[in-house]
Each structure stands twice: as structure tokens, then as C-alpha cells.
Amino acid sequence: MIKITFPDGAVREYQEGVTGMEVAKSISEGLARKVLAVKINGEVWDATRPLTSDATINLLSWDDADGKSTFWHSSAHLLAEAVESIYPGVKFWVGPPIEKGFYYDMDLGGTSVSEDQLRDIEKKMIELSRQGNAYIRKEVPKAEAIQYFSEKGDEYKLDLLKGLNDGQITFYTQGNFTDLCRGPHIPNTGLIKAIKLTSVAGAYWKGDEKNKMLTRVYGVTFPNQKELDEYLQMLEEAKKRDHRKLGKELGIFTTNDDVGQGLIMWMPNGTVIIEELEKLAKETESAAGYKRVVTPHIAKENLYLTSGHLPYYADSMFPPMEMDGEKYYLKAMNCPHHHKIFDAEPKSYRDMPYRIAEYGTCYRYEQSGELFGLMRVRCLHMNDAHIYCTKEQFAEEFKAVNDMYIKYFKIFGIGKYVMRLSLHDPEKLGQKYVNEPALWLETEAMVRQVMIEAGVPFVEVKGEGAFYGPKIDVQIWSAIGREFTLATNQVDFAQPLRFNLSFTNKDNQAETPLIIHRAPLGTHERFIGFLLEHYAGKFPTWLAPLQVKILPISDKFADYGKEVLAMLLKAGIRAEMDDRNEKIGKKIRDTELMKVPYMFVIGEKEMNERMVAVRKQGAGDQGTKDISEIISNLKLEIEERH
RNA sequence: GCCGUUGUAGCUCAGUGGUAGAGCACUUCCUUGGUAAGGAAGAGGUCGUGAGUUCAAUUCUCAUCAACGGCUCCA
Numbered sequence: 146m147i148k149i150t151f152p153d154g155a156v157r158e159y160q161e162g163v164t165g166m167e168v169a170k171s172i173s174e175g176l177a178r179k180v181l182a183v184k185i186n187g188e189v190w191d192a193t194r195p196l197t198s199d200a201t202i203n204l205l206s207w208d209d210a211d212g213k214s215t216f217w218h219s220s221a222h223l224l225a226e227a228v229e230s231i232y233p234g235v236k237f238w239v240g241p242p243i244e245k246g247f248y249y250d251m252d253l254g255g256t257s258v259s260e261d262q263l264r265d266i267e268k269k270m271i272e273l274s275r276q277g278n279a280y281i282r283k284e285v286p287k288a289e290a291i292q293y294f295s296e297k298g299d300e301y302k303l304d305l306l307k308g309l310n311d312g313q314i315t316f317y318t319q320g321n322f323t324d325l326c327r328g329p330h331i332p333n334t335g336l337i338k339a340i341k342l343t344s345v346a347g348a349y350w351k352g353d354e355k356n357k358m359l360t361r362v363y364g365v366t367f368p369n370q371k372e373l374d375e376y377l378q379m380l381e382e383a384k385k386r387d388h389r390k391l392g393k394e395l396g397i398f399t400t401n402d403d404v405g406q407g408l409i410m411w412m413p414n415g416t417v418i419i420e421e422l423e424k425l426a427k428e429t430e431s432a433a434g435y436k437r438v439v440t441p442h443i444a445k446e447n448l449y450l451t452s453g454h455l456p457y458y459a460d461s462m463f464p465p466m467e468m469d470g471e472k473y474y475l476k477a478m479n480c481p482h483h484h485k486i487f488d489a490e491p492k493s494y495r496d497m498p499y500r501i502a503e504y505g506t507c508y509r510y511e512q513s514g515e516l517f518g519l520m521r522v523r524c525l526h527m528n529d530a531h532i533y534c535t536k537e538q539f540a541e542e543f544k545a546v547n548d549m550y551i552k553y554f555k556i557f558g559i560g561k562y563v564m565r566l567s568l569h570d571p572e573k574l575g576q577k578y579v580n581e582p583a584l585w586l587e588t589e590a591m592v593r594q595v596m597i598e599a600g601v602p603f604v605e606v607k608g609e610g611a612f613y614g615p616k617i618d619v620q621i622w623s624a625i626g627r628e629f630t631l632a633t634n635q636v637d638f639a640q641p642l643r644f645n646l647s648f649t650n651k652d653n654q655a656e657t658p659l660i661i662h663r664a665p666l667g668t669h670e671r672f673i674g675f676l677l678e679h680y681a682g683k684f685p686t687w688l689a690p691l692q693v694k695i696l697p698i699s700d701k702f703a704d705y706g707k708e709v710l711a712m713l714l715k716a717g718i719r720a721e722m723d724d725r726n727e728k729i730g731k732k733i734r735d736t737e738l739m740k741v742p743y744m745f746v747i748g749e750k751e752m753n754e755r756m757v758a759v760r761k762q763g764a765g766d767q768g769t770k771d772i773s774e775i776i777s778n779l780k781l782e783i784e785e786r787h
Numbered sequence: 788g789c790c791g792u793u794g795u796a797g798c799u800c801a802g803u804g805g806u807a808g809a810g811c812a813c814u815u816c817c818u819u820g821g822u823a824a825g826g827a828a829g830a831g832g833u834c835g836u837g838a839g840u841u842c843a844a845u846u847c848u849c850a851u852c853a854a855c856g857g858c859u860c861c862a
Contacts, residue, residue: 248857257791346857347790354859358790361857389855393798402835402853458862478862507862512788513853515860611862635862662862699819726818727825734823748821758822766822 150201165192166332169204179206181331182215189215191282191329207368217242219280219330220337220366221249226322227269228362232256237324238301238350238359245376246365250348252301253360263342263362270340277335278320282328287311290325301350337366339373383625388677389518395682395690395739397673398519407516407523409670414690417719418676419526419669421688423504425556425786426528426666433549435500435530440482442506446472451643452481453579457612463510479505480637480662483531484644487658492648497658498538502530504669519674520629528666533646533658539636542661543595546634550619550665556786557676562631563620564601566592567609578612579639588636588659589615611662613639623678631675635662683762686742687783694741695722695757696732698748705752709745709772716776718783737762743779 146158149168159168165183169176169192180192184203189211192204205212221240224247229235232253240249258266285293287306293316294302302325306314317326319334331337342364350356367373384390392398397415400408411419427437446465449455454462454477465472476482483501492499505527515521534542547564554562569578569585578585592615596603603617610616616635622628637660640646647655666672676684686692693713697706706722713720723732729746736744745757751769759767759775770778 259792344856345791348858349789352859354789358858360790363857400853406853454862461860461862480862509862512860514788514790514858516854521861613862616862630861633862696822698821701819728818728820729822730820731824732822737823744822746822750821760822 147196148199149196150199152201152203159196161197162195164195165190165202165204168196168202176204180204181206181209181212181336182329184211189329191280192332193279194282194329214242215329216331216336216368217247217366219334220340220364221247222280222317222319222322222324222326222330223270223273223334223337223340223366224249224266224342224362224364225251225324226273226320227266229322230273231262231266231269236297236299236301239305240324243363246343246363248348248361248363250350250359250361252357258345258360258362263345266362267340267342270337270342273320274334274337274340276320277333279333280328280330281318282330283316283318284312285314285316287314290314290316293323294325336368339367339370341365341373341377386625386678386681387518388520388623388674391677391682392519392674395677397677397690405523406513407511407521409519409522409524411669415673417690418673418684418688422528422666422669422672425553426502426504429549429552430500430502430530433500433545434498435502438483438486438501438503440479440486440503440505441476442508443473443475444481446474448481448485449474452478452484452640453612453643454478454481457577457579461509461511463508475508476505477507477509479503479507479527479529480531480640480660481644483529484640484646484660487531487533488644488646492533492658494535494648494650494656497648498532498534498542499658500530500532505529519670519677520627522670525668525670527668528664528672530663532661532663533641533648534661535648535650535656536659539591539659539661540595540598543592543634543636544599546661546663546665547596547599547601547617549663550632550634553665557679559621559679561622564596564603565609565618565620566596566603566605567611567616567618568605568607569610569615570608573608577608578610581639584638585610585615588638592617592636611635611637613637616662621675623675624681625678627678629671629675631667631671632665633663633667634665636660637662683740684742685787686779687786689740689742690719691721691739691741692718692779692783693720693743693745694736694739695720695745695747696729696736697722697724698729698746700724700726702747702749702752706747709747709757712772712776716780718776718779733760745775 147161148156149159150156166177166180169180182205183190183192184205185196185200205215207213207216218241225237225240228251234254236252238250240247290306291303305325315326315328316323317328317330342362344363346361347358348361350359365376395414396412398409398411400410404410458477462477463475465474486501487499507525507527509523511521511523532542568589574580574582614636616633618630619632620628621631641657641660647657650656695706695710697703703724710720710722723736733744740762742762744760746760747757751757755772756769757772757775758769761767
């Protein structure tokens with residue numbers, strides 16, 4: 146007999162060789178039906194695998210993350226089985242579960258898969274799932290495994306086997322499909338009731354662009370149709386919130402083939418948002434002791450040789466323009482220009498910290514396939530600033546920058562973010578990172594220390610640093626689950642040396658400053674892309690391109706409407722009047738769709754009483770209000786950036 | 788950059804080897820209407836671009852550009 150300990154601490158005795166599934170059945174049949182896998186001593190196992198010694202057990206169902214990923218991993222095998230039956234001779238690489246679903250990479254030997262064929266594969270998967278075949282685990286000696294896949298001519302699985310030791314190799318078989326797999330799997334294919342193959346894409350073998358490209362099929366499965374329907378519904382909702390769709394609908398930005406890929410043109414509505422953001426940034430930075438500067442969009446080659454951009458990042462810059470025998474580059478970053486401003490006048494310790502800020506326009510040659518709406522573009526406007534400080538001032542300055550981030554996040558209601566301490570990779574010194582091993586370790590330790598002292602939670606990631614120093618990247622998630630780096634706060638020990646920057650210290654000695662690069666609001670492009678999804682296009686009043694729309698019931702009230710409009714404009718409120726020959730319901734509908742925060746409906750009653758009937762976007766009729774009263778309320782709301 | 792998909796009116800989309808259609812938006816007229824679509828008429832497209840096949844191409848083929856989904860990349 147063996148002792149099985151349950152999560153609540155209860156201990157029961159079972160025959161040796163009992164399976165997790167049998168344990169579940171001993172509690173209740175209903176429970177057993179839900180079991181997808183079990184966690185034995187903290188490790189996920191097949192529910193059908195015999196237990197041979199005392200253990201703790203956790204029964205994993207669809208409600209557990211490990212249950213879901215086991216379910217999706219098994220679904221990947223079902224996909225492979227279906228694909229193999231339709232495309233004999235297909236070779237498989239790996240098929241892991243992912244955050245929402247799974248994929249399987251395969252070599253179809255030159256044939257491609259269309260959307261229609263995905264539907265065929267889906268049908269086959271459903272057919273196979275109805276057979277309810279068990280996933281059978283088998284431990285296989287390495288020699289036998291090699292023989293099996295050699296006979297199949299499957300170089301991919303043979304490659305996988307190379308990395309595995311004898312004694313740890315297992316095969317899983319369901320129906321006619323056998324795969325090299327560590328497992329675990331759900332008990333049988335019949336549990337996979339609802340199947341959706343979401344997309345087909347190319348993926349480099351082992352993620353290396355020098356390798357062959359395999360076909361990757363993505364899918365997601367559920368234990369019942371209802372959850373699949375809900376998932377598809379959610380995808381539809383996400384589509385509506387996509388910043389590219391909203392950006393077009395709300396007249397925020399546009400692009401044009403004749404202008405070029407990744408080059409965003411901000412339309413009047415988008416420009417209002419930009420101006421509001423810059424106003425916020427200027428106020429905030431001014432209060433924090435920053436000065437504003439303006440620098441050109443281009444510079445000569447030598448500047449970027451000095452900065453190190455050309456040796457390290459030439460591929461990401463637009464190629465040079467030749468003029469009078471000189472090469473000029475579009476700037477990919479503002480820092481070199483800022484360094485020249487720092488260096489334009491001699492600095493003493495009394496000038497430190499020296500903080501200069503600019504909404505700088507940068508151009509980066511992102512590869513064509515990387516471009517993505519507003520999130521990855523080739524011309525960007527960065528909320529940039531550089532702080533030149535002494536080593537003693539560093540901690541305080543760095544922390545002040547982090548505080549500024551948090552202040553901004555509060556204003557925008559950004560609750561979910563992760564600070565990531567990005568470090569260098571010692572193996573890539575001199576290639577991706579400036580070759581100053583000691584300085585790297587020193588500054589990394591400084592940043593770590595500041596973060597710990599500030600009590601800000603963070604994760605550390607190797608190989609994500611900037612080429613000139615470690616940094617804090619802030620990852621945020623848009624409302625539709627898109628994750629990206631918004632803000633960045635970087636330490637730079639390399640460029641002060643390269644630019645030979647210095648200040649005179651108290652001992653009348655030249656001393657090299659440290660530089661903090663920071664961009665709490667990232668770029669206009671990325672940030673507004675984020676905000677569009679974050680607010681679903683319903684901007685708070687202070688950011689809304691149009692704040693109030695005046696809706697006269699009929700043209701009889703247009704003159705009064707003009708009076709109200711003039712009052713709003715005079716108060717600095719962005720307002721328009723809809724004097725089209727339409728019914729009020731139609732005007733309201735159109736204004737709601739444009740997500741204008743306030744509507745002032747005016748008719749006979751309002752005109753006679755010098756009032757407006759206030760309607761709030763998404764919230765309906767708010768009743769009639771005195772004009773001066775509503776204007777002062779609005780001004781307050783805008784000023785406080787609610 | 789690589790793999791795949793897509794490209795028809797401002798938007799969303801239908802359609803065809805014999806030079807195109809709907810709804811919404813737009814313009815005009817009727818209607819003067821009280822909180823999410825009043826009615827009618829009209830205008831609008833060399834079917835992404837270039838070449839090829841064909842008597843004839845928006846439709847078939849190739850190339851190219853762009854968008855989209857991924858991969859790789861992301862100071």
C-alpha cells in the first residue's frame with residue numbers, strides 16, 4: 146500500500162500502482178470525469194500513470210493552468226494526427242501549449258496550408274476526437290527511438306533525440322499517431338470537444354532565421370462548445386478595440402503608400418491627443434527640474450561613430466544621405482544631439498544634475514515584417530530626456546524617474562505593469578554590448594540597489610540591456626492583451642566616455658558624469674496606440690479630440706446652439722455643433738459612435754431657460770444644466786485630467 | 788528580412804473571362820423631428836500597380852507594392 150496525501154492534508158492509502166484517475170474515482174465519478182492530469186509531488190503526470198510510492202496529489206482539471214496546458218498539448222498531438230492522415234509523410238518538430246491554445250511546427254515538404262484546409266484539418270480532428278482514443282505512454286530505449294524515426298526519415302525528431310539521454314525517452318500514441326514526447330497528456334482525445342485552428346504561419350526551425358522555415362499551425366481547443374463560442378466572441382470584441390481600427394474610425398491617424406511603410410500621419414483628432422500628452426509631459430518635467438531643448442532630425446556620420454550607433458546599430462538606421470562629400474543620417478535616437486548640448490558649455494558640479502527633455506523625432510529602419518500599426522513604426526516621437534548626474538546623485542535621480550512613471554500610470558489608470566531590469570549578456574560583449582565588463586556589473590548593481598531601496602517589484606532579464614548600459618523597461622498590457630514595452634529608463638556609462646563628457650567637481654577635477662536616458666511615455670505612436678485600446682477609443686475628457694458636441698433638436702435652435710458653442714470655445718473647451726438636417730436620435734447615435742464625451746442637446750425648453758440638456762457618452766441623459774455651471778464643471782474635469 | 792493570407796466606392800463587403808454591385812458614409816430635396824439609424828433622389832470605382840496569356844482580363848499566370856497573421860528582430 147502507498148500513502149497519497151491530498152491538498153487539504155488528508156492522507157489515504159491505495160494499492161501500489163494505482164493511477165491518479167483511480168484515486169479521483171475513489172472520491173467521486175463526477176470528479177474523475179473532470180480530471181485532465183494530476184500533479185504528483187509537484188510534477189504534472191498523466192492521470193493514467195501508475196503511482197509506485199507515497200506521494201502528494203493534486204487533481205488537475207480545466208480550471209487549473211496546468212490542466213489547460215496539458216489539454217492544449219494533447220490537442221497539438223490531435224492536430225498532428227489529423228495532419229498526418231491528410232498529408233502523409235509530414236514531419237513534425239514541436240507542438241507546445243501556449244498562453245491561449247497551442248501550435249505544432251511541421252515540415253509539409255513544400256506544400257502550403259490554406260484557410261480552407263485548416264477547416265478540413267479541424268473536421269478531421271473532430272472526427273478523431275470522437276474516437277476517444279487514449280493517449281498511451283511508453284518508455285523507449287534511445288536506440289529504439291532512433292531506429293523508429295530513422296525508418297520514418299524524420300530528421301527533426303532525430304535532432305530532438307540527440308539532446309535526450311537514454312532512460313528519459315517516452316513515446317505517446319493515440320490512435321494511429323505516435324510522437325516522441327515528454328508528456329504528460331490528458332486521458333483521451335474524446336475530452337477535446339471544441340476545436341478551432343486559428344492561423345497558419347511560417348516559423349524558423351529552432352527559431353533561427355538561418356534555418357529552414359517550417360509551417361506552424363495555431364489552434365485552440367475547449368472541453369465544450371460554449372467556451373469556444375465565448376472565446377470567439379472575445380476575439381470579436383478585441384478586434385473592435387484594435388487601435389488600428391479605432392484609429393481609422395475616430396480619425397486619429399492615417400498612412401499612405403506614397404508616403405511609406407511605418408510612417409504615421411497624425412490627423413487633426415490625433416494631433417489633439419499628441420498636444421495634450423506633450424502638455425502633460427512639459428508640466429511634469431518642468432516641475433521635476435527638466436529644461437526643454439530642440440534638435441535637428443539629422444546629423445553627420447561622425448556623431449554616430451562617436452555615439453556607437455553606427456558600429457552597433459547601423460542596420461536599424463536609414464542609409465545615409467550624401468551631401469557635399471559628407472554622410473548625413475536620420476537620427477535613430479536623440480541622445481547624441483543632447484550630449485552635444487551638454488558639452489556646449491563647460492559644466493560644474495553645481496550644474497548637476499543637468500536634465501534636458503525633448504519630444505524628439507526619430508527614424509528607425511524597422512524590418513518591413515516588424516511594422517505593426519502604431520506600435521512599431523519607422524518615424525517616432527519619443528518622450529525623451531537625458532539626465533547627466535554624478536554617481537552620488539544617480540540613485541536619487543533614477544528613483545525620481547521611476548516615481549514619474551508611476552505618477553503617469555495613475556493618471557492613465559495603468560494598473561498592470563512589470564518593471565524589467567534588463568542586463569547585458571557577457572557572451573555578447575563587444576558585439577551587442579560595449580566591451581566594459583566591469584562598468585556593466587557596477588551599473589547593474591547600482592540600478593538593482595535603487596530598485597530594491599525604492600521597493601519597486603521587478604524582474605531581471607539577461608541579454609535585454611541597451612548597448613550602452615542596463616535599463617529598466619516597463620512592460621504593459623493593452624486592454625486586448627497585447628504586451629509591449631512602453632517606457633524605458635536606462636543607465637549609460639558608455640556614451641559619457643565616448644563623447645568625452647565631463648564636469649568640474651568640487652576638487653576642481655574633471656569628472657565623467659553618468660547619463661540616465663528615460664522615456665516614461667514611450668513614443669507618441671506606441672502610447673496613443675496603447676491608449677486607444679486601453680480606453681477602447683473612449684478617451685477621458687481632457688484627451689478627447691472633441692469634448693462636447695452640441696445637438697440642436699432642429700434648425701430652429703441653431704442660433705442658440707451657436708451661442709453655446711461660442712461660450713464653450715471661449716472657455717477653451719473643444720466643441721462643435723451638429724447642425725445637419727437630421728433627427729435628434731440620429732445625431733446622438735453618430736456622436737456616440739465617435740465617442741465624444743459630452744453631448745449638449747438643445748431645443749425649445751433649453752433655449753427659453755438658457756440651459757443645455759447634458760448627455761454623457763455611454764451613460765445617457767444627465768438632465769438639464771445651467772450653461773455656466775456645466776462649463777465650470779467641465780473645465781475642472783479637464784484640468785484634473787480625470 | 789522570411790513563411791502564409793489578402794487587396795473591388797471614404798468604410799464594411801458581394802460578384803464575374805465579355806470594361807461592376809449592396810449597405811453605411813457623402814450631396815440635394817422632402818421632413819422641423821426631444822435622447823442610439825425619418826423618406827426620396829443623386830453622385831462616386833481605369834476592381835493595389837506592372838507585365839504576360841487571350842479576340843477579350845477586375846476575373847487566369849508571373850512580378851511588384853501594401854496590409855494582415857506569425858517567425859526572426861526590436862537602442
